[in-house]
Amino acid sequence: xxxxxxxxxxxxxxxxxxxxxxxxxxxxxxxxxxxxxxxxxxxxxxxxxxxxxxxxxxxxxxxxxxxxxxxxxxxxxxxxxxxxxxxxxxxxxxxxxxxxxxxxxxxxxxxxxxxxxxxxxxxxxxxxxxxxxxxxxxxxxxxxxxxxxxxxxxxxxxxxxxxxxxxxx
Numbered sequence: 801x802x803x804x805x806x807x808x809x810x811x812x813x814x815x816x817x818x819x820x821x822x823x824x825x826x827x828x829x830x831x832x833x834x835x836x837x838x839x840x841x842x843x844x845x846x847x848x849x850x851x852x853x854x855x856x857x858x859x860x861x862x863x864x865x866x867x868x869x870x871x872x873x874x875x876x877x878x879x880x881x882x883x884x885x886x887x888x889x890x891x892x893x894x895x896x897x898x899x900x901x902x903x904x905x906x907x908x909x910x911x912x913x914x915x916x917x918x919x920x921x922x923x924x925x926x927x928x929x930x931x932x933x934x935x936x937x938x939x940x941x942x943x944x945x946x947x948x949x950x951x952x953x954x955x956x957x958x959x960x961x962x963x964x965x966x967x968x969x
Contacts, residue, residue: 801862801863801864802862802864802865802866802867802870802902803860803901803902804861804863804867804870804899804900804901805859805860805900805928805932806858806896806897806898807897807899807915807918807924807927808856808858808894808896809854809855809892809894810822810895811891812852812893813893815854816855816959818893818894820967820968821881821894822877822878822881822894822896823837823857823859823964823967823968825880825881826859826877827964827968831869832861832862832865832870832873833862833863834860834861835860835861836859836931837931837967838857838858838859838926838927838961840958841856841923841927841957842856842955843856843954843955843956846921851891854923856927857927857961858899858927858931860932867901867913868910870898871898871910874896874897877894877896878892878893878895881894882894897924898913899914900913900915900935900938901913905938914938919949920947922951922955925944925947925950926952929950933945
């Protein structure tokens with residue numbers, strides 16, 4: 801079995817509902833099991849800033865599929881939930897990003913793991929560290945908790961989550 805961490809964000813429409821739908825879709829997939837998830841956090845957009853704030857979570861999954869097939873599953877879920885890619889870092893109904901996959905280093909055209917900018921993004925690190933406080937970068941062995949981004953005060957706790965099953969109800 802493989803372990804992965806996936807970041808999920810939404811800033812269009814019923815943001816919380818979109819997060820729930822994405823987690824539900826992953827959890828119901830026959831080759832993916834959602835083990836844990838962070839609370840829901842609200843953050844301002846990064847990159848393209850002329851858009852609504854995001855709700856963000858990080859989930860931990862176990863899966864029997866490889867990273868490339870997990871990426872396909874994530875992209876299919878985005879498509880099923882109505883994501884349309886128009887502007888890079890622009891508004892989106894839902895966005896699923898594979899942050900880590902086992903301790904693998906993947907540098908392919910369509911997939912880079914560990915996610916190349918996660919160490920700079922508080923909206924990724926804060927929820928990740930909530931569910932995996934001792935996690936380290938697979939290359940450097942450096943604790944993600946040591947990254948400067950974890951001290952960003954703009955990531956706001958929106959909703960505590962007690963567990964996956966409660967969240968997707």
